[in-house]
Amino acid sequence: xxxxxxxxxxxxxxxxxxxxxxxxxxxxxxxxxxxxxxxxxxxxxxxxxxxxxxxxxxxxxxxxxxxxxxxxxxxxxxxxxxxxxxxxxxxxxxxxxxxxxxxxxxxxxxxxxxxxxxxxxxxxxxxxxxxxxxxxxxxxxxxxxxxxxxxxxxxxxxxxxxxxxxxxxxxxxxxxxxxxxxxxxxxxxxxxxxxxxxxxxxxxxxxxxxxxxxxxxxxxxxxxxxxx
Amino acid sequence: xxxxxxxxxxxxxxxxxxxxxxxxxxxxxxxxxxxxxxxxxxxxxxxxxxxxxxxxxxxxxxxxxxxxxxxxxxxxxxxxxxxxxxxxxxxxxxxxxxxxxxxxxxxxxxxxxxxxxxxxxxxxxxxxxxxxxxxxxxxxxxxxxxxxxxxxxxxxxxxxxxxxxxxxxxxxxxxxxxxxxxxxxxxxxxxxxxxxxxxxxxxxxxxxxxxxxxxxxxxxxxxxxxxx
DNA sequence: AAAAAGATTAATGAAAAGTTAATGTTATTA
DNA sequence: TAATAACATTAACTTTTCATTAATCTTTTT
Numbered sequence: 001x002x003x004x005x006x007x008x009x010x011x012x013x014x015x016x017x018x019x020x021x022x023x024x025x026x027x028x029x030x031x032x033x034x035x036x037x038x039x040x041x042x043x044x045x046x047x048x049x050x051x052x053x054x055x056x057x058x059x060x061x062x063x064x065x066x067x068x069x070x071x072x073x074x075x076x077x078x079x080x081x082x083x084x085x086x087x088x089x090x091x092x093x094x095x096x097x098x099x100x101x102x103x104x105x106x107x108x109x110x111x112x113x114x115x116x117x118x119x120x121x122x123x124x125x126x127x128x129x130x131x132x133x134x135x136x137x138x139x140x141x142x143x144x145x146x147x148x149x150x151x152x153x154x155x156x157x158x159x160x161x162x163x164x165x166x167x168x169x170x171x172x173x174x175x176x177x178x179x180x181x182x183x184x185x186x187x188x189x190x191x192x193x194x195x196x197x198x199x200x201x202x203x204x205x206x207x208x209x210x211x212x213x214x215x216x217x218x219x220x221x222x223x224x225x226x227x228x
Numbered sequence: 229x230x231x232x233x234x235x236x237x238x239x240x241x242x243x244x245x246x247x248x249x250x251x252x253x254x255x256x257x258x259x260x261x262x263x264x265x266x267x268x269x270x271x272x273x274x275x276x277x278x279x280x281x282x283x284x285x286x287x288x289x290x291x292x293x294x295x296x297x298x299x300x301x302x303x304x305x306x307x308x309x310x311x312x313x314x315x316x317x318x319x320x321x322x323x324x325x326x327x328x329x330x331x332x333x334x335x336x337x338x339x340x341x342x343x344x345x346x347x348x349x350x351x352x353x354x355x356x357x358x359x360x361x362x363x364x365x366x367x368x369x370x371x372x373x374x375x376x377x378x379x380x381x382x383x384x385x386x387x388x389x390x391x392x393x394x395x396x397x398x399x400x401x402x403x404x405x406x407x408x409x410x411x412x413x414x415x416x417x418x419x420x421x422x423x424x425x426x427x428x429x430x431x432x433x434x435x436x437x438x439x440x441x442x443x444x445x446x447x448x449x450x451x452x453x454x455x456x
Numbered sequence: 457a458a459a460a461a462g463a464t465t466a467a468t469g470a471a472a473a474g475t476t477a478a479t480g481t482t483a484t485t486a
Numbered sequence: 487t488a489a490t491a492a493c494a495t496t497a498a499c500t501t502t503t504c505a506t507t508a509a510t511c512t513t514t515t516t
Contacts, residue, residue, distance in 0.1 A: 087335050094341045099349060107315050113322045121327055121349055143301060144402050145446060157504060158448055193461095195506055201464055217462065219514065385493060421472095423495055429475060445473065447503055 004049040004119050005029040009039045009065065011057040022108050036060030036068070043074050049119055051078035055089070066096040077122055133168045135227050136210035140164060149209045163199050167215065167225035176222035232277040232347050233257040237267045237293065239285040250336050264288030271302050275410035277347055283310035294324040305350050361396045363455045364438035368392060377437045391427050395443065395453035404450035
């Protein structure tokens with residue numbers, strides 16, 4: 001898991017201390033500076049993923065700092081974290097190029113979630129998301145419907161895929177017949193149940209290369225995809 | 229300047245009306261639906277840049293709707309716009325993959341700024357590739373529509389080119405019928421689907437010199453240009 | 457041992473996709 | 487402006503795909 005590096009610009013000693021400690025605890029690398037000039041200096045020297053700017057600071061305020069960042073062509077995403085909650089300030093913040101404008105006070109947990117979300121969006125800009133499931137020696141790519149085992153590859157159909165994903169999401173846990181049927185087939189009747197059996201057989205055949213993988217039936221209850 | 233297309237999911241008639249009108253005035257294309265089921269239907273048919281979800285709606289709430297979007301692999305960025313302001317709701321919203329969580333009431337002007345900001349961040353660099361695409365022993369030049377294989381050359385038409393480029397950009401990944409149709413044809417209906425088939429046939433014929441290249445159909449899903 | 461549930465393989469049929477040709481439609485040229 | 491050319495769309499028809507249904511066999515439960 002990537003560790004993100006943040007620059008925190010906050011003149012208030014106690015809030016700065018608190019945030020610094022909390023963010024570090026949450027697995028961020030944090031550099032904390034207390035004014036705009038120090039911020040600019042550090043930004044010249046080091047690379048950051050995101051910059052958190054207070055607005056109200058003596059000497060050079062957050063807006064002025066943002067202007068400087070823009071002027072010096074330092075390409076770093078920044079956001080404002082401030083008690084200035086007037087609409088006009090928010091608009092100004094965004095017009096300066098902020099990626100977000102967060103009003104104080106904010107719950108630390110929510111802040112972390114927002115930061116991670118922003119960093120995730122900013123990073124994802126160019127890479128297509130790769131959601132892969134791993135089970136035993138198999139890999140399943142639900143976006144392309146591709147199941148792979150070593151160099152072999154199978155193209156699954158949509159029903160096969162839906163069922164496999166359902167089981168994978170509940171790996172090692174029982175999936176009740178009725179839940180599978182209601183979720184995937186939309187209803188739970190005699191015929192759909194038969195159909196489900198046929199698909200389980202297919203998946204078993206597809207997964208037989210790794211003997212540690214099993215789709216167990218729990219009589220009258222449901223199926224369980226077992227592995228490890 | 230690009231005009232962004234939004235899906236607004238809001239059951240409240242007066243707020244929905246207000247937002248719809250305001251956003252249209254601000255140069256967005258807006259489709260307004262009043263419940264989750266309609267939203268899912270429209271999402272299958274049309275392409276949007278961003279989706280604005282209310283949380284509290286009868287029948288299927290916004291969170292449930294987001295789950296459905298995820299499960300159906302509809303790749304659309306969405307945010308919540310809601311009066312539910314508890315931390316636990318915010319965290320839930322982000323955990324479902326929201327790009328933002330905006331608390332009501334919000335000033336319309338601020339909303340628009342936030343939307344534009346998000347869309348700006350999300351906008352993938354649509355670097356219209358100037359270089360040649362290579363696939364197998366073929367090269368394709370998208371500027372003058374020229375496909376070459378060894379000494380042979382073909383002049384493609386614009387539709388052929390658009391489709392080929394779309395497939396090339398997503399080489400080895402599924403391009404969903406509906407996405408191709410919405411992007412290239414502008415809409416997804418019976419006739420356009422037929423037309424798409426005709427073009428796929430043409431491209432297959434053009435690419436047949438290299439047997440390692442295949443345009444696969446994934447039943448009910450889309451096409452996949454395979455190579456290597 | 458009988459009955460119910462599950463597994464497996466095969467058959468079926470409707471919908472989707474493939475192909476070729478005909479028909480519109482638009483832009484270009486005479 | 488009529489004729490032509492280029493090309494996307496629609497039509498007509500064939501082939502393929504795949505979820506469902508059916509048939510048959512095996513396991514589990516009572």
